Amino acid sequence: MEQLNRLADCIDQLRRSTETRSVEAVQLVKEIENRDQLIAQLRRDLKEVTARAASQERETGRLRVQLREQQQQLAAATTSLQAKTDEAAALADQATDLQDRLAGKHAELLKLSDWSHAIERAPLRYSIRKFLYGWSRRVFALLPLDAQRKSRLASQLRRWLKRRKPVPGQSAASPEQASQPLPALLVNLPPPPLTTQPCVVMFGVIDWHFRIQRPQNLAKELAKAGQTTFYISNNFIDDQAPGFEVEALDASRRLFQIRLKVCGAPAIYHAPPSAAAIGQLCQSIAMLLRWAKVGAVDCIVQHAYWFPLARRIPNSTLIYDCMDHHEGFGNVAQELLDLEIALMRRADLLVATSDWIEQHARRENANVAVIRNASEYSFFSQRPEQIYQDAKGRKIIGYYGAIAEWFDLDLIQHVAQTFSQHLILLIGNDTTQAKKALKACPNVVFEGEVPYASLPYYLHAMDVCLLPFKVIPLTLATNPVKVYEYLSAGKPVVSVKLPELSKFGDRVRAAENPTDFVAAIREVLQALPEAQSTLQARRSFAQQQTWRHRAASLRQAIDTLPQPKVSVVVLTYNNLALTQACLDSLVTHSHYPNLEIIVVDNHSSDETPAFLTDWAKGHPDRIVILNPDNKGFAAGNNVGLAAASGDYLVILNNDTVVTAGWVKGLLRHLRDNQNIGIIGPITNNIGNEAKVSTRYKLIEDMHVESAELTYGRMGESFEINTLAFFCVMFPRTTYARIGGLCEEYGLGFFEDDDYCRRVQQLGLRAFCAEDVFVHHHLSASFNQLGAQKKRVLFEKNKALYESKWGPWVPHVYRDV
Template sequence: MDHHEGFGNVPPEVISAERALMRESDTLIVTSDWLHNIGKDRNKNVFIVRNACEFTHFNPIPSKKYEDIKGRKIIGYFGAIANWFDCALVEKLANEFPDCLILLIGNDTCGAEKRFSTYKNVKMIGEVSYEKLPFYLHSFDICILPFLVNDLTLATNPVKVYEYLCVGKPIVSVDLPELSSMKDLVRLAESHQHFVTQCRDALKEPAEAPIREQRISFASKQTWEHRAQEFESALKNSTAALVSVVVVTYNNLDLTKLCLASIDQHTTDVRYEIIIVDNASSDGTPEYLREFGKNRPDVKLILNEDNLGFSKANNQGLALSAGEYLVVLNNDTVVTSGWASGLVRHCKKDPTIGLIGPVTNNIGNEAKISIEYESLSEMPQKARDHTLLHLGESFDIPTLAFFCVMITRNAYEKIGGLDEAFGLGFFEDDDYCRRIEQAGFRHICAEDVFVHHNLSASFNKLGEERKQELFLRNKTIYEAKWGQWIPHSYRM
């Protein structure tokens, strides 16, 4: 609603926070063209919803209204009297219209009362309640907006102009961009002398002039109810980032059902698609997946005839993805409320992030946290208790485990998919993190996102001997590319 830099006394950290908020928000609603021009380079979902008025409060003629004891015509203003208020302009009006009363209503924070103390035709009422404003407004012969023209007021869509219009009285304002569309209803002045001329002409306007009804009619269509409808329309037209969730399945149908159900239940604040790649399951998984994806355009399904391994199957899914953010998610996981938007939020905050993962209950590295629950029914509340204590927190992690990771589209296009040389699995996540680093991106762990993990549900079906063979084989491949492998560890 305001361009905070225009106030002139705002601490740098507040300005920085405002810019970050504009950049990181899903949707940015602004009240003026000026703010829209500022916001459009920081957010792709920027909409203008201008200020308005409570027409039914200001339009009816009150049973009593303010009267000047000397019977003078009243040039009136209500609103804040602050450092953007043009005191020099008001002094000029007082000098040019000695037979009029300049009535100013509002909290004075710029020493205006002391400055105007020598003018017998300037009266300052001070701040009054919102309920009492019509008592004064209906007594005005002219309504004025005597502002300085600076970065603050240039960005302003003045609420009071809508409130002034409710009574149909002449309005004289400095020439602000937001009032250009009202130039047939509001007299705009380009200089102090022009402001005086406009006031002089406004005082001559007949009480029965048709333009008065035009002003009232315009104001009746600029209510907060109208703006609420515009706000809802803006939200409907806002385009949320698409998250592509790639889930590779290999048997463990019960776990797959839990995983997919949790995605649908808890991915409520982003647009998403699910890309499921099955590696020749033999436990009824393909049949279930066909039914799951039936009549769902947001579900893409690949049914492999052979087990192609973790890397290749994920690459199949990633190649089909359309999202701005890509997630590799094991089928032995259960996601929690806000998981996807939480990861997205970190990525939007820092464009150097190429890869990000959550904390979890069960993994062999620093992403593991101390959390206890006896059943999955208890897990969501326990997870929420942890994440609420760590909102916005993240930490750099040597290697992210690929039970759940989000890859930004930018990083994926520069790096590509997983190295398929690692076959069924092991070390493809270490390898990808090294490639992320090599490309100049960061990989981090989000302390405020939790995903439950059963750990190696698919690998456990291979047997310990086969798992050890895979581990040693892939360790050799990894070390040939990157040097000695550093084992993962837990946080101390």
């Protein structure tokens, strides 16, 4: 009996232990169910996060069933005191094992709820990514995570979601081409030959060798037209030191690919450049510009990432070549979209590839030119000696290009099923699992991506060429390149109805619905073989739509770009040689088409009046005003300002020599910062912070050194209390509010201090542009007064200034 009691006690102890474990298991189930409800809610909000999540959920459900079964067994064991000890122990072991397994699965589910792990382990379908990005901010606000983890999680999610996507309407290339190492980059090349034309710096969206697209085609044609062209690759060199590597792309040494050095080699598609990246990029591009000895620059930007760099390049015209409706991709960071808007507004010229983009662009910029896509006609029009052949001899209905989210798989399936007796040939990178979706259509053949050079091999084998796009904002904005290429080969084209298809007239059959699309294909097939005149009509149209035509249109749009008028007032008093050097530099180095030069002579006694009269003859943009007496610095300049008609006004001493692109440089700072009321350049000789150290002794050497100085400081400026009026620029709005210089100061001294105080009194600011240099001889006219007269005049005007503005703060040099 004692043994039975002990056995009963043991069994009772096991029962209590089992009950305790059961309670713990129940609590564990409740916790898991609570977690599952949270995950389920996230799944409902995000429409089934991943296929893996669904798989794990099914696994969890199976484990729940197992758990319920084990609970039933456990309950039965606890109610049966007749169970043997080893059976109770076995049940306890099973419960423990089950608990461990559940804990492991629970941890996996927690990892799955952490987006970063799910993203790293199993990429989502493109359509899910698009939806996730739009809702991510809202979802992150609901997640029970601390701010630091949310920030890290968001960063990891963006890096996955914003991976680069192919561009619609562009030609395909082989995956091997993308994975091959770049050709050996040439170093220590001599600079390209000098030219009077502006050089082109084209900031690309892909590497030159990845795919041949619009940017490369335009770059090739601009180089053929004589413009030295630097194609800036998006593939950076990871290096802490600034620099670049150059690759010559043609024998004429007019076309180069440039790879810039940037620490970390960031991808341009994910986020705007950091401040550190911008600084290093500026240094790297400065080294390129010095090496190439460039003058004026046409900066053609293909992606918003480059905007903070391109806007800083001295003596440049900023062109944004807007190829696509980037927001339509759905995976572009909002920061990049905001940067694109800023680029659209700031660009000197905004190029749109379609009417849809033009309408959007004109809301941001008045200077918009529509320059559509085109084809390399000579390449696509020539039939290769060998072309693709179907082993079964079927007619070929074909398409080449990216097979991405804008590709209508349902439409292609309808075509394949309707024309089951024909071959549906699809060429291009499949990023939307089209092959899997169309596996039930045996007449659909996927060739994958092929090299650009192989496209005619397939194109000339096609009996009908398709453009089977979905009608979405992205494609509504697209001017499809491949249609030009199809027509270059004389091929009949059937497309969905898109706005840009109207530009092709009846050369392309455009269908509004799948029924019409199939009917159009049937009409083409029934009309085969087509008359040679029909084929030639298509080719003739394409022959007038080449990249050479588009490059010429781009060049014309840049050359005819309206520029704000700038009026330069130069006050002279004797010193003819200095005046001649100043005016010659204005004509030679300003590189600005809408420049008005107004020379006011303060009754010079040398040959200056005669020279000026002869200098202005036959030049309506040169105005000479001869004062009957010496009105002094302020009054003399006021005469010129009153005669000026420009949108921007410049006061320039006649003892200065301007440098290349100085007008655009000062203008850029005024346009980029509406709070600047007046701005001046750095110089070699002045009594304040605008003075910088220089080495040159001859004026001929000054231009080379000034380029080195300004390239190294591109985009930089600083606020200054008082600008010296040897060279200042201000908008007409400043002049309209303040008026001219104060004439109470007579011959000179302190009128520049006074004017700056009046500017600041309006809440505006005075700035010095670090990337604009103007040579200054310093006080050439005042030196004729003599030291004593200058001192008397200085003290008199100082007293006048202090009576108006308080104690005068002497000018200082910058800290070196």
